[in-house]
Amino acid sequence: MVDSRDKTPSAQETFMQMAKAAGLRGRLFYSIGLLILLRLGVAIPIPGIDRVSFARDIRNSPIIGFLDTFSGGGISALGLFALGILPYINASIIIQLLTAAVPFLENLQKNEGEAGRRKISQITRYVALGWSILQSAGIALWVQRYAVNPGIVFTVQTMLALVAGSMFVMWMSELITERGIGNGASLFIFVSIVSVLPRSLGQTLELAQSGDGQIVGRVAILLLVFLIMIVAIVFVQEGTRRIPIISAKRQVGKRLYREQKSYLPLRLNQGGVMPIIFASSVLILPASLAQFGQGEGEVSGFSQILAQVANALRPNSIPYVIVYLIFILFFSYFYASLVVNPVDMSQNLKKMGATIPGIRPGKTTSEYLEKVLNRLTLLGALFLGFVAVIPTAVESATNVTTFQGLGATSLLILVGVAIDTAKQIQTYVISQRYEGMIKQ
16 A cells, blocks of 8 residues: 555555554553543442432432533442542643743743643642542532431541542543543543433434424434534634745755745634633533532531522523633633744744745734734634534524533534544554655
């Protein structure tokens, strides 16, 4: 088989490399093994709980259903990995927000190189530990009423089990990122969402079979909207703005290199799936704290405020959608500022002797790139908001709620993570292709 180094690897070449290349095959098996271990940990129950009463009380809870989407059923099952990767995601949000405000963290990220990034990662782990302690305490107090032997011993045991499970999940996600394929945290959320798909699809089929032709039509409309959204997400995730650049003539030794034309690609959605994950994690927080704060005894004023906020931000409600759109816009701009720095790009172009036609090098170039980046980020954020609103509106119009909690947010995460993982596999295949050329 003859491969062209200028072309994206075909599906046939990719599968051939996955079967033949020991390095890629090992990475895939490593990632799959840890993902299976994650699902096993979710299924291991925390002891000392009356699960019959617990399952009966949460059966029709929309908040629990929404939280289960991101924990892979860990909350309703009260498994060892019930917290999942969410404490680490929340810690990452906190650290990235603080990086823009705290000079020490900003210096670590921009000026300390790889050593600075390792320090930030270590700080993130400590914050994730503290966050998991808070969440585990909330869960322990919440399930106290279902404990076989309630008391301080049960609370401490439950907290230790949940915190240990959360830290183990965080460790596994970092192992996948370093030694496997894809981003570990994103893949864990991906698998958690996929794990609840069979149940939602089964409920949808039961609804279609038990209903009349009108119900079948509504279900078909909803599924068609989801398919259209998947196509649109792929189209936008792959969309780029190509800014033309010209490299000046230069002489190296006796050789004279002619003026070369190229382009600078800027993605329409710089943050990929991360703005969606961040926005969803922030909106889950009031609901989870309010739910976990419903322990026995008198409800505090703070718990009442949390319950009111959670009630106002019910999934798929109008206030929820509005706040969700605002967070998507904020995190899109915030993440784009972390990924792309127009000043650094302008300086790099100047060092390489490259210019944008009609734009002066230096400050003018950085201002131009910043303007283009802001427009692209706005378009990408508006699209993400559009995709988030449309399926929810169709669900309300068709009155088909079997996919409730799985809607647009989960769809964006599924497609985004799948595209990013596929690109990483393609990058590995291309590297193998060049290694083969060098050996020849």
